[in-house]
Amino acid sequence: MAAVSERLSKARRIVVKIGSALLVDGKTGTLKASWLASLSEDLADARRLGQEIIIVSSGAIALGRRKLKLAPGAIRLEESQAAAAVGQIALAQAWSEALRKHDIVAAQILVTLNDTEERRRYLNARSTLAMLLAQGAVPVINENDTVATSEIRYGDNDRLAARVASMMSADCLVLLSDIDGLYTAPPGMPGAKIIPEIKEITPEIEAMAGKPVSGVGSGGMITKIEAGKIALAAGCNMVIASGHGLHPFRRIAEGETCTWFLSGANPLQSRKRWIAGTLVPMGRLHIDEGAALALSRGKSLLPAGVRRIEGSFARGDAVSIVSEAGIEIARGIVAYDKDDAALILGRKTSEIEKALGFRGRDEMVHRDDLVMTGGARV
Structure with a gap:
């Protein structure tokens, strides 16, 4: 101390x-x-x-x-x-x-x-x-x-x-x-x-x-x-x-x-303890191997790494982040509603504004709002 x-x-x-x-x-x-x-x-x-x-x-x-x-x-x-x-x-x-x-x-x-x-x-x-x-x-x-x-x-x-x-x-x-x-x-x-x-x-x-x-x-x-x-x-x-x-x-x-x-x-x-242990996930974001590797290195989750979404969630809700093997590897607070997330998944950051009609956040889930929970090795 x-x-x-x-x-x-x-x-x-x-x-x-x-x-x-x-x-x-x-x-x-x-x-x-x-x-x-x-x-x-x-x-x-x-x-x-x-x-x-x-x-x-x-x-x-x-x-x-x-x-x-x-x-x-x-x-x-x-x-x-x-x-x-x-x-x-x-x-x-x-x-x-x-x-x-x-x-x-x-x-x-x-x-x-x-x-x-x-x-x-x-x-x-x-x-x-x-x-x-x-x-x-x-x-x-x-x-x-x-x-x-x-x-x-x-x-x-x-x-x-x-x-x-x-x-x-x-x-x-x-x-x-x-x-x-x-x-x-x-x-x-x-x-x-x-x-x-x-x-x-x-x-x-x-x-x-x-x-x-x-x-x-x-x-x-x-x-x-x-x-x-x-x-x-x-x-x-x-x-x-x-x-x-x-x-x-x-x-x-x-x-x-x-x-x-x-x-x-x-x-x-x-x-991060609050995110991992208190909030109930309202949906799932399925991500690719490259995104999973980035998360394991302390990076944010970008739309480009998201392949599929499940559930009904709003901006600010907790979501489960799932690997290609279908295993949860992280949880976080999502920055987009489900409908907007569906429009930008798989897209580069530079394409967000064109897809949504407004300039949204670069990250689907910011690293400060994300905690690794284990699961599949990447």
Whole structure:
């Protein structure tokens, strides 16, 4: 296990969640511009080290409710939605301006629960985020509070950030919070001690979680524990750290007091275990010997190597990949619906657009969405 000071600096892809109370002044309802500027500087430094950054930012409702002059305290769902509609513009502008000072392009993405739970939307969101990262942009994600309802909304961005970290196979999830970690008892109580490392979320760990304390955000330690469960299952380390004060991200890398949730696996291993052992194949792709050999060498499955398809599957479904001998050798998440897959099987990548009438993905199944399961030797 890497030393504490290296856990953040060695991560390849990092999701950073910022709570409302850190970004928005609870008394005035205005943006904490100097704090945002210091965090943006930290993230720009991380980018220069080659790290990919995804931001999950609260604050839209907190900013919007002031502009709409809504009363302090709890507000109705429809008031939250109206406040979010106003605040999302201000929040996106703030992030865009802060990152632009470091020559970084910001991209706003609004999501709902279904976008990370339903496989077709999941695949679309994942592809969009991957493209933004490949182009050097920093995605800024928030729950789409303008259309979310009490039945489908996350209700906090801790779990949203964990879902994003899982979806994007991130190495590390950073939860910047009001508090610097998980304590054995409420901070300030006699004998309360911070827990520096957690490798398993036990009932005892869950019992240490408390209630929301900021009055600005909707999360609390309970939601952070839930986020930890999601992150660890995805092979992603997670850290809860105080966001108060300037340069909070940098201070974590320098070893400031915090709580680390440590996963025993890496994101790619966890994702492939999920594909191999959890998803039920909805169809079969029969491939030729050349494609089977390519898969055994860690390559993606291209349409040219597919000879025949079976079953009824949609884009984002799991499929079984079968050798010429009729034996399953791999499973994966297919990038095309059955009808489109039938039109491009056996074709070269350069022929996909002509066959479909639009420019589809080069791979039938991308190598990151594919796991070898044994079967025939090739």
